[in-house]
Amino acid sequence: MIKPRMLVLVLLSSLITACGSQAIFEDQVDLPEGIWSESEPVRFTFQITDAYKPYSLNLHLRNSLDYTYHNIYFKYYLRNAQGEVLQESLEERLLFEVASGSPLGDGLGSVKEISYMIGEPYHFIDTGQYELSIEQYMRIAELSGILSVGASVVPITQE
Secondary structure (H helix, E strand, O other): OOOHHHHHHHHHHHHHHHOOOOOOEEEEEEOHHHEEEOOOOEEEEEEEOOOOOEEEEEEEEEEEOOOOOOEEEEEEEEEEOOOOEEEEEEEEEEOEOOOOOOEOOEOOOOEEEEEEEEEEEEEOOOOEEEEEEEEEOOOOOEEEOEEEEEEEEEEOOOO
């Protein structure tokens, strides 16, 4: 059974990505041989030029149907230019429905893509350079079946 908080996050991130990308930053890192090493976090560096609005930090995963688990645990760290950790969290997201084993996300064939908002919307205090680093936290050295890890930073507009 999907937890209510997780369902809300999935729906919110789907809404954000479905409304067209207004991302101020978006990048993706392909993982060699579809293996995400526990010792190699994926890092993204981006600029914030407007510190007056909140932003959503989003994780984008591409996985193969050969991925062994129904979920993924990951840790993320948001750091400022001085390397200070501003926000961090251990999070879990579903890649397959628990009951049926059906893959979540979009895509044809053996590759699925899925996006999630991570953490809570973040309000940057200052403009400047920031780093988002994401590490798999499945407690195995090499996690196979994850083809790429991406991130985006999207301003949240108040309507």
